[in-house]
Amino acid sequence: MTTGALYGHFDSKAALFEELFQLYGNKITSALDAGTSLEAQLVQWIEVSREYCGVLRASAGILQRRPDHAAARRRLREACAGLMAWHLRGPLTQRDARLVARILIDVLDQYTLMESMDRTERRDAVDVAAALHGMVLEGVYA
DSSP states (O other), X not given: OOHHHHHHHOSSXXXXXXXXXXXXXXXXXXXXXXXXXXXXXXXXXXXXXXXXXXXXXXXXXXHTTOHHHHHHXXXXXXXXXXXXXXXXTTTSOHHHHHHHHHHHHHHHHHHHHHHHTTSSOOXXXXXXXXXXXXXXXXXXXX
16 A cells, blocks of 8 residues: 555545444454454454554553553453453352453453564463463462
């Protein structure tokens, strides 16, 4: 894509990024909504985040400089926490389920960001999800 084509569709790089972040947000919430279990949601999070790894890296850099983007990330985090908390309500109260879901999202966010920057080894999404699922139901958060 040429610079002219980019600016023919978007006013700025920030506008392009906002559109990409919106697409990522839509895809991650759709994937979580379709997840039939917490473990399935964890796998979906990792797979979608891998697909949008460039957006995640840009988001981490922009977040420090743009309050509007930080607010968009917080809204997405809350929407995703609500979708994940649904699968945690059996062993946890609604309030605790939401808190654990936020913690899981933060861990997944950090893991996928580090992975996209080659700061950690890329592992099978199912294995990572199983480890996190075990931590939640049998370990740290239990």
